[in-house]
Each structure stands twice: as structure tokens, then as C-alpha cells.
Amino acid sequence: MSTESESATWSGIAGWYDELLQAGSGPHQLAAETTVRLSPAVHGSDVLDVACGQGIASRALARAGARSVTGADLAPEMIEAARRHEANDPLGIVYLVEDAATLRTLPDAAFDLVTCQLGLMDIPDLTAALTAVHRVLRPGGSFVFVLAHPCFLAPGAQTVRTAEGRPGRLITDYLGERFWRSPKPQGVRRAGNHHRTLATYLNALPACGFTLELIEEPPAGALLARQQPVYSAIPIFFAARARR
Ligand SMILES: C[S@@+](CC[C@H](N)C(=O)[O-])C[C@H]1O[C@@H](n2cnc3c(N)ncnc32)[C@H](O)[C@@H]1O
DSSP states (O other), X not given: OOOHHHHOOTTTTHHHHHHHHHXXXXXXXXXXXXXXXXXXXXXXXXXXXXXXXXXXXHHHHXXXXXXXXXXXXXXXXXXXXXXXHHHHSOOXXXXXXXXXXXXXXXXXXXXXXXXXXXXXXXXXXXXXXXXXXXXXXXXXXXXXXXXXXXXXXXXXXXXXXXXXXXXXXXXXXXXXXXXXXXXXXXXGGGGOEEEOOHHHHHHHXXXXXXEEEEEEOOOOOHHHHHXXXXXXXXXXXXXXXXXX
């Protein structure tokens, strides 16, 4: 018998996800701060936010002064949630239902900055997505992404405590790249995601025409440290900026 966590999809959990973020999610707050901090010269830029979900990063980039922000996501329910936020608090963001693997309706060399916050792990074909991002970026444009840290959020990873009571992460299966789902009924990753090693992500960048510029493993902010203390000493995210 299949449980909800065995069949969850991003469309199916879009309403739940939107409520989670609106209630105040430490990981998502840190992710959005990281996306904006790593983004060069947002002011006056044309920005595409890939796998934008309900638009948390798109809104942060618009508030940071982008000239235009386009948010794209494959799940229509996520785009509906993003459009509701736009209707309630207009920032001029345009949201599209769009597959990151092709970005089919978006023209070549149309954006100064492309961001992908907590999305690359959810996209099955990494090479196709990076190739599409490269195509829509202007020459010299930047790609900023934030990942659930593949070293510490690998399949089956558990938060444990040392004998002295210090929290840590127990990793038992890092090298096995595959699609997996968190078995937690309220886990964000119950919708499933593609585990890849850090080497796979980093090697994919030059293979798709990017030059890596900057890497960050951001420490927890106050909210995340309170919600999940283990991420004060271990990075929850791996973030990077690459240039076309
Ligand atoms: C963890 S959520 C992140 C959403 C948002 N960026 C955030 O930080 O809250 C992952 C998102 O990736 C989207 N996604 C998965 N596969 C996709 C694809 N092939 N193209 C575009 N979006 C995709 C899902 O619909 C979901 O909204």
C-alpha cells in the first residue's frame, strides 16, 4: 500500500509548502538571503528564477532592485501560489509554468542573472537544465544556485547526538547517486529529489560552459539555529556563483 510520502509531488504539496514558508522556515529564509548575497549587481538586472516554487527568492530579488524578475516552475500549483503572492503584494514579477530542462518559451541571452534556489536537486536532467540556463543568460551573466548540501543531506542521513550531546549528521550513503524520497510525512523532500555528489555538480558547470566564481556553505541564521540546531556547526546548504 502506498503512503502519501511515497507518492507526493510538488504539485500535490504546493499548498502545504506555501504555508510552511509563510509560517517562517529557517532553511528557506537562509536560502533566500544566500541567493541575494551571491547575486552580483541585482539592481537594474533582468533576472530569471528557475524552479521558483511559490516565489520566495523571486520576491527577494525583486525587492533587491532587479529591473525585471521572471519566475519559472514546472508545477502549476506552485505558480498559482506565486501569483497569489504577486496579487496580494505586487512587485511586477512574471510567473511562468516552464520546464527547467528546456526553458522553452524563454529567448536566448535574455537575462543578466539566473538563480535556482533549492531546485537543481529536483530537476532530473542536470546537464539539460544547465545548458538551458546557459542559453538564456547574456554573455558574462551569472548563475547563482543554492543546493541542499549533498554531503550532509544525502539519502537516509540522520541527525544524531554524540555521547557529549553535540548534534551531528550520520551519513551512510553518499556515493550512490539516485532519486530518493524522505520518508518523513512532513519532510520537504518527501516529494523526492535527485541525490548527486558534489563532484557531479561542480564538474557539470565547466562541462556546460560556466566558470565557477564563488562557493559558500552558509552558517545557520538565528531562526534555523533555533529550529534545527545541528545546522549551526554543519552547513545545510552548498551555494555557488558561476559565470557564462
Ligand atoms: C524545494 S522546491 C524550491 C522552490 C523555491 N525555489 C524555494 O526556494 O522555495 C523545488 C521546486 O522545483 C520545482 N521543479 C522540479 N522539477 C522542475 C523542473 N524540471 N523544472 C522547473 N521546476 C521544477 C518544483 O516544482 C518545486 O517548486
